[in-house]
Amino acid sequence: MTDTALMTDRYELTMIDAAMRSGTAFRPSAFEVFARRLPGARRYGVVAGTGRFLERLAEFRFGDAELAFLREHEVVSPELLDWLAGYRFAGDIRGYAEGEAYFPGSPILVVEGSFAEAVVLETVALSVLNYDSAVANAATRMARAAKGRPVAEMGSRRASEESAIAAARAAYIAGFRATSNLAAGARWGIPTMGTAAHSFTLLHDSEAEAFQAQIDTLGVGTTLLVDTYDIEQGIRTAIEVAGPKLGGIRLDSGDLDEVAAEARALLDSLGATETRITVTSDLDEYAIAALQASPVDAYGVGTSVVTGSGAPAAGMVYKLVARQGDDGEWVGVGKRSEDKASRPGEKVAVRTLEGGIAVEETVLVTDDPHVLEQAATRGRALQVPLVERGEIQERWLGPAGVELARERHTASIDELPAEAHRLARGEPAIPTVFR
Amino acid sequence: MTDTALMTDRYELTMIDAAMRSGTAFRPSAFEVFARRLPGARRYGVVAGTGRFLERLAEFRFGDAELAFLREHEVVSPELLDWLAGYRFAGDIRGYAEGEAYFPGSPILVVEGSFAEAVVLETVALSVLNYDSAVANAATRMARAAKGRPVAEMGSRRASEESAIAAARAAYIAGFRATSNLAAGARWGIPTMGTAAHSFTLLHDSEAEAFQAQIDTLGVGTTLLVDTYDIEQGIRTAIEVAGPKLGGIRLDSGDLDEVAAEARALLDSLGATETRITVTSDLDEYAIAALQASPVDAYGVGTSVVTGSGAPAAGMVYKLVARQGDDGEWVGVGKRSEDKASRPGEKVAVRTLEGGIAVEETVLVTDDPHVLEQAATRGRALQVPLVERGEIQERWLGPAGVELARERHTASIDELPAEAHRLARGEPAIPTVFR
Incomplete structure (x- = not known):
């Protein structure tokens, strides 16, 4: 009805x-x-x-x-x-x-x-x-704090199902670049994004098999989630499987400032100097601002944007x-x-x-x-x-x-x-x- | 769609x-x-x-x-x-x-x-x-803090339109008695409530005319909103128009503890000893608990319940x-x-x-x-x-x-x-x- x-x-x-x-x-x-x-x-x-x-x-x-x-x-x-x-x-x-x-x-x-x-x-x-x-009141501050780095909305699961679609739309109006929510793409023409969750790695018998399957399907430009088991090993495996032209990695846990710096150094040492780093764990406008000097290329924001950040x-x-x-x-x-x-x-x-x-x-x-x-x-x-x-x-x-x-x-x-x-x-x- | x-x-x-x-x-x-x-x-x-x-x-x-x-x-x-x-x-x-x-x-x-x-x-x-x-996590605490006094959900305007319906449902499951939201009544069978807002009083040339119109339509058992201009005068006018059998009054502003006590004393002095007092201004579980000793008969909760009270x-x-x-x-x-x-x-x-x-x-x-x-x-x-x-x-x-x-x-x-x-x-x- x-x-x-x-x-x-x-x-x-x-x-x-x-x-x-x-x-x-x-x-x-x-x-x-x-x-x-x-x-x-x-x-x-x-x-x-x-x-x-x-x-x-x-x-x-x-x-x-x-x-x-x-x-x-x-x-x-x-x-x-x-x-x-x-x-x-x-x-x-x-x-x-x-x-x-x-x-x-x-x-x-x-x-x-x-x-x-x-x-x-x-x-x-x-x-x-x-x-x-x-x-929008929350999103505008996050987009601004990101100083030109792209921010994606991925908080659908933290808002009721219709609010999630409205949130994707409002965040996009206020400067976000994309959303994880497919309905927001279908209804409002907002660009959608997303590649894989931890469950995808856990489904496979090894992290390498999961990464290989993702690259075979989404291409080497995809973003691999590398923190299911051990971040350093995850990054090494990612580059072994994808080669140094891998599009990006995603980090979803840990002290992001520290973890991003280590990840960047490791990627560079493996020759993956163009591989982008996306971070996505419990970010809000303050966390984004605090990562300004970190080698982060993109942000994904969930709970805080769909709930108006307080x-x-x-x-x-x-x-x-x-x-x-x-x-x-x-x-x-x-x-x-x-x-x-x-x-x-x-x-x-x-x-x-x-x-x-x-x-x-x-x-x-x-x-x-x-x-x-x-x-x-x-x-x-x-x-x-x-x-x-x-x-x-x-x-x-x-x-x-x-x-x-x-x-x-x-x-x-x-x-x-x-x-x-x-x-x-x-x-x-x-x-x-x-x- | x-x-x-x-x-x-x-x-x-x-x-x-x-x-x-x-x-x-x-x-x-x-x-x-x-x-x-x-x-x-x-x-x-x-x-x-x-x-x-x-x-x-x-x-x-x-x-x-x-x-x-x-x-x-x-x-x-x-x-x-x-x-x-x-x-x-x-x-x-x-x-x-x-x-x-x-x-x-x-x-x-x-x-x-x-x-x-x-x-x-x-x-x-x-x-x-x-x-x-x-x-529900917020509502259960509010309903419990009310210690048997009825609590109604009226926060539709503070949640997106579909969330509002879900919120009415969740609050009812967690112990609220009713909602202001008609769609929640139609979809889920939840009792609905509500009588009038300040705009209704402002629409009329005088508060007495507004009260008279409401009583003519909803009966003397209705609840009159008495704080559009001056609470004391509002209560006097309410009892003049409705008589001492008035069902209830609603207070939506001021220090509710103090205002409720004054309202009760005034109602009693006017012979309206059975007229109930509903309070509705920015309540949450803490405010409800703080009103435990006040002569309040019912609560209406808006923003805090539909937004999970923090x-x-x-x-x-x-x-x-x-x-x-x-x-x-x-x-x-x-x-x-x-x-x-x-x-x-x-x-x-x-x-x-x-x-x-x-x-x-x-x-x-x-x-x-x-x-x-x-x-x-x-x-x-x-x-x-x-x-x-x-x-x-x-x-x-x-x-x-x-x-x-x-x-x-x-x-x-x-x-x-x-x-x-x-x-x-x-x-x-x-x-x-x-x-």
Whole structure:
């Protein structure tokens, strides 16, 4: 069952039901997705998941199975069931382009429609954006710490099976080069990689037989995993079997800094000076940074990237910021509770640049019809149209959307000041200013 | 695309390809899922995801779309494509019943089949078990810390959209009472809950109008969210509108200990002595334990449960532990690398009890044909048949399987010594002994 429309918290439907009764369900409304802070006291965040959210939106329909469930469990009234049966989002959505950097308070997504049609998207929008952005937030730091050496995502087994595919996509957008996950290749066009695990060596009667079988099948350019028994012997066997033109070796255990240096020296002494070294054991952005001076050619990252490296959810929220009253006047609205207050009013955002470097995230409340024109003069506009009168903009979807997001990510982080790339906890790289 | 068969790391297929060439691909083999340690230095773990894994296994087929992708990208040889087209798992799988407690080294799942048919399940098995168990590992502590007060899962928006459904299921197995996620209700029969968010209050011209609409629709037994503006005023308005028979109020901000006490006193003073208090702001097992003396009636937990409360992946691995040689003899195999060694040989496990209390996780290597009989005399057998000659045992599937897992969880943790329920980091509650 692809029950996207039930990827929804029950209270969204009970709210619509009650609002239909009070006559407020169809008040024109605006919801905003934003983050109160950057997780893990990082210096910037990366928006990811937008394309996936739009694909979920395209299939967000209450079909017979979904309606039957809601009817049988008396979740909502018969009137609401009728309305849900015809549900199609017909409003507007604009937001930060996927791959764009964001900061606390950035209006990442603005959903305009009736209260009913917009509130029902709350859970699915946040699920997608919070997970995918958590991965991208971690991946961007790892890719940057690798300083041009390629990083591959191989954490599928440490995330639930659908998250694994989303993680591969988000990591690729944020600068990774490839993934081990075949479904991510099939769905999103992401390059896939991988050769063999320890079980392959253990299956064979000797390490040499395993290596020979791999080379016979994948060619001498393949990467051999050399640490099943003893690394030094494994490398010697690898070169004996493959010759000095072996493509690469992989190291998946031990003190990688030390092990990589020894492996490099041994490979060189065996004439395998072009054989590349990939390391893959429990890496995160800090471990990658610490290996900067080591003779490592490529990294494979698993658990830490798919779990957001200590911040497994990006902490974005979906808040009603404005709605019309019965008099047709727009009213900015926001919670006043002490630790979770929200800022009323629909917003647009520009990144203010000086000499090509970002200096401020400028957020303007759109209570003035000319604010958009004013905004354009202040810097680079950050919101793009995603859905117009219910029509999803195609260019953000599928593999093409992923490539667009990857390009946006590169351009966006190149614009950030140098402090943005410090790994230590700290303040956002630029301030968010509400003007 | 429900491409379960591509929820697979590329190297699994390249290994089969190379093993077909070396003539080892169809050696009878046994893979084992186990965890080297308990994440977060907890006292026990909870197996979750088994039923979901079996449902994924049932649909694990390389169809036209999957084969076309593999062919176009030249991932594997034409011979392997032919084999994949006919792939059906025809082996045996036994394992810990879903909901069972586990410890370091527990042989949670044993997959027996040819190398090829078993290795290809590595990623999907680990993805499901690692995520679902991470959630259950967190949820069991929260449910226990709540000491009988009901706990509901409401973290869908903090997990990716399919993980959210799996999380609701795992939390329910581990003792939660309900979820906000409608899809979890539809797919797995889990009770759903939820009434209204702050946006519902903000949509209306006054808090009183919002409360009135909710009561008109959901009845006076509903739960009103009272902290949109001012909690004291919110509670007064709630009782004015609903009368003293109001079912409940929800508090989602502030110092919950203090706020709950003030709310209880105010409700009592207004005659609403039976009105229940639900709290829902950033709770985890420690916060729940700290609210033990507070007049709280129910908890709602979001981020921390769906992200494993600091341990977002359970750290289980899938290792080849035994395989036949060409002579038909079984050989126990294991990695020897220093930090990731694995213990060779197929295993069975029993929980050794004294006076009904667990004292040891006893793991026996099955190199002796009588070991299973011996095991039965030592304690409670932990592995149950899940798949027999390719046939998935129905009782673990669907909503019925979830209820069975929930019962197993209760029985299993009731058997653990009292130390098991300490929240502080420490050693596993019982030792794992290999005999």
